[in-house]
Amino acid sequence: MMSKKEMKRKAKEAKAEMKRRNDAEYDGLSFKEKLKKRFSKEKVHRFLFGSKEKDGFLKMFAIYALLICIGFVYIYPLLYMVSTSFMNRDDLLDSSVKWLPSSFYLQNYIDAAKSMDFWVSLGKGFLIAGLPTICNIFICMFVGYGFARYDFRFKKFFMVILIFSYILPRQVTMIPTYVLYNNMKILGTIWSFVLPALFGNGLNAPIFILIFYQFFRQIPKVLIEAAALDGAGHFKTFYRIAVPSAIPAIITVLLFSFVWYWNESYLTELYVQGLSGKSIWTNLVVQLKNFDTSFTSKTATGDTATSLSESVRMAATTLSILPLLLIYFVLQRHFVESIDRSGITGE
Amino acid sequence: MDKQEKKNMIKVRPGRLARREARMGYVFITPWLLGVLAFLLMPLAESFYYMWFNIRITPLGMKFTPVGTGNFTQIWLENPEFPQQLVTYVWQTIVEVPVIVVFALLIAIMLNQKIKFRAFFRLVFFLPVIIVSGPVMNMLVSEGAATIPSMNVQSVVAAFDRILPSSLASEIGEMFSNMIMILWYSGVQILIFLSALQKVDPALYEAAKIDGGGGWECFWKITLPTIKPMVLLNAVYTVIFLSSNEQNELITMIKNAMFSGTKEKGYGYASAMAWMYALVISLITLLFFLLLGSRKDAYDRAVIKAKRAAKKEKRIQRSIERRSARRARAIKRRIEQKKYREYANHD
Numbered sequence: 001m002m003s004k005k006e007m008k009r010k011a012k013e014a015k016a017e018m019k020r021r022n023d024a025e026y027d028g029l030s031f032k033e034k035l036k037k038r039f040s041k042e043k044v045h046r047f048l049f050g051s052k053e054k055d056g057f058l059k060m061f062a063i064y065a066l067l068i069c070i071g072f073v074y075i076y077p078l079l080y081m082v083s084t085s086f087m088n089r090d091d092l093l094d095s096s097v098k099w100l101p102s103s104f105y106l107q108n109y110i111d112a113a114k115s116m117d118f119w120v121s122l123g124k125g126f127l128i129a130g131l132p133t134i135c136n137i138f139i140c141m142f143v144g145y146g147f148a149r150y151d152f153r154f155k156k157f158f159m160v161i162l163i164f165s166y167i168l169p170r171q172v173t174m175i176p177t178y179v180l181y182n183n184m185k186i187l188g189t190i191w192s193f194v195l196p197a198l199f200g201n202g203l204n205a206p207i208f209i210l211i212f213y214q215f216f217r218q219i220p221k222v223l224i225e226a227a228a229l230d231g232a233g234h235f236k237t238f239y240r241i242a243v244p245s246a247i248p249a250i251i252t253v254l255l256f257s258f259v260w261y262w263n264e265s266y267l268t269e270l271y272v273q274g275l276s277g278k279s280i281w282t283n284l285v286v287q288l289k290n291f292d293t294s295f296t297s298k299t300a301t302g303d304t305a306t307s308l309s310e311s312v313r314m315a316a317t318t319l320s321i322l323p324l325l326l327i328y329f330v331l332q333r334h335f336v337e338s339i340d341r342s343g344i345t346g347e
Numbered sequence: 348m349d350k351q352e353k354k355n356m357i358k359v360r361p362g363r364l365a366r367r368e369a370r371m372g373y374v375f376i377t378p379w380l381l382g383v384l385a386f387l388l389m390p391l392a393e394s395f396y397y398m399w400f401n402i403r404i405t406p407l408g409m410k411f412t413p414v415g416t417g418n419f420t421q422i423w424l425e426n427p428e429f430p431q432q433l434v435t436y437v438w439q440t441i442v443e444v445p446v447i448v449v450f451a452l453l454i455a456i457m458l459n460q461k462i463k464f465r466a467f468f469r470l471v472f473f474l475p476v477i478i479v480s481g482p483v484m485n486m487l488v489s490e491g492a493a494t495i496p497s498m499n500v501q502s503v504v505a506a507f508d509r510i511l512p513s514s515l516a517s518e519i520g521e522m523f524s525n526m527i528m529i530l531w532y533s534g535v536q537i538l539i540f541l542s543a544l545q546k547v548d549p550a551l552y553e554a555a556k557i558d559g560g561g562g563w564e565c566f567w568k569i570t571l572p573t574i575k576p577m578v579l580l581n582a583v584y585t586v587i588f589l590s591s592n593e594q595n596e597l598i599t600m601i602k603n604a605m606f607s608g609t610k611e612k613g614y615g616y617a618s619a620m621a622w623m624y625a626l627v628i629s630l631i632t633l634l635f636f637l638l639l640g641s642r643k644d645a646y647d648r649a650v651i652k653a654k655r656a657a658k659k660e661k662r663i664q665r666s667i668e669r670r671s672a673r674r675a676r677a678i679k680r681r682i683e684q685k686k687y688r689e690y691a692n693h694d
Contacts, residue, residue, distance in 0.1 A: 077531075171624055174602075199385065285482050314490060
């Protein structure tokens with residue numbers, strides 16, 4: 001048995017030998033000839049256009065250039081937003097200041113946070129996004145398992161309804177649902193988001209059900225039969241075998257559901273806020289939507305140091321994105337790999 | 348399968364145990380079924396009912412006045428902003444969806460190459476998914492962060508104006524001026540394409556390479572057919588995303604109509620708007636289904652053709668058989684009659 005060190009040494013020796021041999025080829029040649037030999041036509045061609053095994057330099061260069069350019073375009077609005085949010089009034093007017101503000105001016109953030117009621121909205125936003133998400137995970141997992149595991153009558157029909165409920169715009173059912181919530185007295189409370197989620201009809205729930213459906217179909221049937229032979233009932237099989245194996249799918253659903261609920265302002269305003277103005281529920285995105293009016297009223301009462309300007313608005317935008325951005329950078333690996341592992345693209 | 352075969356085949360009914368197990372499927376999907384009843388089907392029926400009425404909110408509850416198709420005539424004849432916006436929306440979607448899907452495919456293909464910093468690039472291109480909420484987008488667009496200043500839109504629009512109808516050209520111009528937004532809408536699509544691309548069997552590419560296929564050919568003959576279902580999925584996803592996106596003015600219009608205190612508008616009027624909107628979206632979705640739906644390939648077509656030919660042949664054969672049998676019977680009868688007559692005469 002060769003030790004690792006020995007192997008390394010051998011590899012080094014072989015490399016040196018190769019080099020010696022290569023150098024020997026060039027021995028006795030003039031500099032020009034050496035150059036010619038080293039950069040022969042085929043070699044250059046292979047370097048630029050690639051061979052069967054390796055991609056050429058030109059192709060890689062084009063790919064990197066495109067990716068970097070488009071990537072810059074992608075981040076451009078964010079960079080613009082952040083840089084503008086630190087500018088004070090003079091910087092905004094000064095045309096020589098383009099990207100870097102002359103000083104690190106934080107007053108915009110302080111004022112924006114005050115106007116948006118940042119900490120309260122943040123906490124409520126977490127609740128508004130978090131509770132329905134948890135319901136979504138459990139119920140969609142349950143329903144998805146039912147669709148994947150059992151062959152009952154009208155299954156295809158129900159699947160069609162599932163897809164139909166995704167394609168149908170929310171606006172059609174919005175008005176009667178609003179009336180329904182109003183009659184149930186849950187309008188303007190968080191229940192108007194939690195209740196549909198509890199019955200598998202939360203925001204984008206069809207997608208999540210389909211994700212779980214795809215995932216559970218990949219579980220070998222033998223595994224479930226084995227559990228049944230060992231005396232596990234239907235529910236026990238579900239939570240002892242299906243649920244633990246579905247963790248990648250759960251992470252996917254968790255992330256997407258949270259993000260989608262967080263970014264939803266239309267329905268939040270309609271149901272959770274109830275449009276009556278009396279509700280205590282709000283989140284950052286809704287606050288951002290009504291930012292101009294609330295900021296102007298704050299200015300009128302003299303609560304803020306600056307008046308409404310581009311940089312304050314950008315500061316508010318940054319603040320409303322910031323929590324998700326932080327979560328994203330911490331969990332980015334899960335975000336990006338989630339769809340691969342959960343097999344959303346199975347069919 | 349012809350009749351004879353069908354007769355011979357024994358139909359296997361699932362056993363009692365299997366049927367009882369299948370019934371468990373209903374237990375699992377019950378929560379969702381209830382939810383569909385309460386939050387999808389009932390509101391759907393109600394809003395269908397609402398749209399034929401003028402609804403006024405009184406302290407005693409809602410007061411319905413039947414107006415027939417009055418809501419529709421009002422939308423179309425008296426308040427023309429909605430139909431105008433609807434037409435704009437249709438053009439916008441038809442222009443933007445292909446751009447988004449093709450762009451997502453391009454980025455996904457580039458990210459699927461053997462490149463360095465792949466994780467970083469994925470991070471960048473997936474970033475917009477967590478940011479694209481209505482208010483944030485509105486803020487960024489209104490502050491001009493969504494356009495690249497050096498891009499000259501006017502000349503592009505002018506160029507398109509010459510060859511295309513003006514409504515389409517103006518949409519394309521709009522698209523160019525909000526290019527970053529379009530790019531931002533393709534986060535999830537990139538991810539879906541990426542995971543589909545990674546599932547393409549590498550053996551296919553190897554086989555193609557041995558047969559002398561280049562990269563371009565491989566793309567059209569292997570990659571694209573394999574991920575074709577994903578193209579459809581992404582197109583539908585994009586349509587739905589654009590329809591429920593808060594940048595879309597139609598949904599704001601519906602909401603405003605719902606809560607406008609005027610006499611003629613209200614729940615019924617908004618319901619009529621929502622139904623028209625839903626109809627348009629379904630038509631667009633249908634269009635993409637027809638365009639991108641899985642057409643059968645040459646092999647399937649040949650099989651179907653052969654089957655049909657075989658069936659026809661069998662039918663002809665059967666009719667010949669029947670005809671000859673009939674003739675045989677007729678001849679037999681004639682002979683018998685002859686015999687009878689002879690017998691009678693004889694008598």
